[in-house]
Amino acid sequence: MDGERFAEVDRYLAALLAPPDGELTGALEASAAAGLPPIEVTPTEGKLLHLLARLSGARSILEVGTLAAYSTIWLARALPAGGRLVTIEADPVHAEVARRNVGRAGLDGVVEVREGAALDVLPDLVRDGAGPFGFVFLDADKPNNPAYLEWSLRLTAPGSVIVADNVVRGGAVASATDDPSAAGARRFLEMVAAEPRLEGTAVQTVGTKGHDGFALALRVS
DSSP, rough: OOOHHHHHHHHHHHHSSSSSOOHHHHHHHHHHHOOOOOOOOOHHHHHHHHHHHHHHOOEEEEEETTEEEEHHHHHHTTTTOOOOEEEEESHHHHHHHHHHHHTTTTOOOEEEEEEEEEHHHHHHHHHHOOOOOEEEEOSSSSGHHHHHHHHHHOOOOTEEEEEEOOSSSSGGGGGGOOOHHHHHHHHHHHHHOTTTTTEEEEEEEEEESSSSEEEEEEEEE
């Protein structure tokens, strides 16, 4: 099997199980029109996040890395009435596109886009007493994933779920490497494995975005 076959299967699964709607399609179109990089999650990954958030029963969600809010919309739709989602975006252009997409999706009253570097905003959330969040999605700059995990532990409670995207890095995570993103993913996974408050796993994926994967951790104490 090759990359085109992986992409063909991805398109089939998305059409069957995660078909597009106006708000999600609009978010992707707005992202492309604004020149944002096409690095959002795939439709099937968005649906997976949605289902995981629903299964967790989360009433509050924290997302680190908004881009154009495509994954944000998937996650916010999983919240029950009265739920809230805080998403952090470092790039002001991305944040503005995200706010418009959130508004078009009718989620202004649910989603708060916080602009700034995540390592500056996360301490503010702790200081403001914003947690605990029932679900955390990490999808920002990968070298900082170990620090994001430390802050996530301060902003969650037993029963919370933490998901980190892009942890396989085309297989580079399995080897010692000088690549900062692969090294960040490797350290993140080592921290999950060593952290007694977490039970975690990771899954490889293939598809339109190539060879990668995600990590999933449950806070048990």
